[in-house]
Amino acid sequence: MTVWTDATAGDGPLRAIQDDRRRNQQSRTARTAQATSVSEGVFRVHSGARIVVEDAGNIEVNDAGDIIIRGGALRMTNEDDTVGLVFIGTNASGVAVWQFSHGNGDPGFGLFGTADRSYWAGLDRLGNELVSNDSETGVGLARPYLNIPMVPSTGTSVATGGPFWPAFTNVAYQEVMHGITTLWHPRISIGVGTNAPSGTVDWQLQVDGVVAGSASGTTVGTFDVPGWGSTIEPNGTSHSVQLWARNTAGVQSRVIVDRCYSLQS
Incomplete structure (x- = not known):
């Protein structure tokens, strides 16, 4: 009994082993938590810390208040996820685009085109281009004439x-x-x-x-x-x-x- 007490007391070797195990367990828990909720109070990211969601598009929230999405997109839909309302990211061709849609999901205003011929445009509900910049020269208007x-x-x-x-x-x-x-x-x-x-x-x-x-x-x-x-x-x-x-x-x-x-x- 005395030996056990001495080994775990103060800075004893067994106490050090227990502390390492506890820290490792905390670290593993922090990395692999699958469901976390805050019912009261505030979930804080302290100075120097950040929240990172990895794999399918790296998402980071840092202590400067930035939300960074690497390789993914920001997408907003209606409540049942059947109509796209806002999209900011890259399309299927890898071109950076952004789009705000009408209530039915049809494009209303956004950045379209290709990587070297991108242009912004406003469209009506029939898809008619009402106003846009000139994609070929990159200077001035395309519509209206x-x-x-x-x-x-x-x-x-x-x-x-x-x-x-x-x-x-x-x-x-x-x-x-x-x-x-x-x-x-x-x-x-x-x-x-x-x-x-x-x-x-x-x-x-x-x-x-x-x-x-x-x-x-x-x-x-x-x-x-x-x-x-x-x-x-x-x-x-x-x-x-x-x-x-x-x-x-x-x-x-x-x-x-x-x-x-x-x-x-």
Whole structure:
């Protein structure tokens, strides 16, 4: 009896063994607890500690108040888990996406596309894209398209009296119509109607005096905005959109713009 008491008393060897066993048991219990509840009070994570859920997507709650999900996703559904409402994570292709859904689970707003062509978009209940950024250039809007006003100009040989169509006789390009607008898209589509008794009517679309594209006769052209994302940005700054024209025979010709709007790439 004395030997046992001496061995377990104070810092005796048996006491040390018992302490090690208790600590090991506590450690194993902490790592393998399968069901824990707190009916009253607070479950605390103290400074320097963290809660980690491993295997299928590593989830960590740390003492800084962060919730970190590694390789998994944050998903919110209705009460019976039949309708997805919010999803933040990677899709089946491994692309990072996020999506907020309508009440029936159809996409309402989110980040879509591919890794190098991602874009955000807002959709109605029929899936129509109402507003989004441009995925190709990564700069400015894709939807909606915005109209650009165009009115007759007063070039040196342009006559604006009489018929509504501006008339000109020049063989060199000169400004015939123009519009002042803000630009929110990387391209412009314009429809030009021409009338000339002879010769060929050539025309150019210019933005701030820089040629965006050209064509001949009555046609529709869609051109990239020159300097998009560098000298021209979607920041509300006004820009001049101009139609320049000429007639190779130098005879009186007329042009009119029946459409002009900016659109996605």
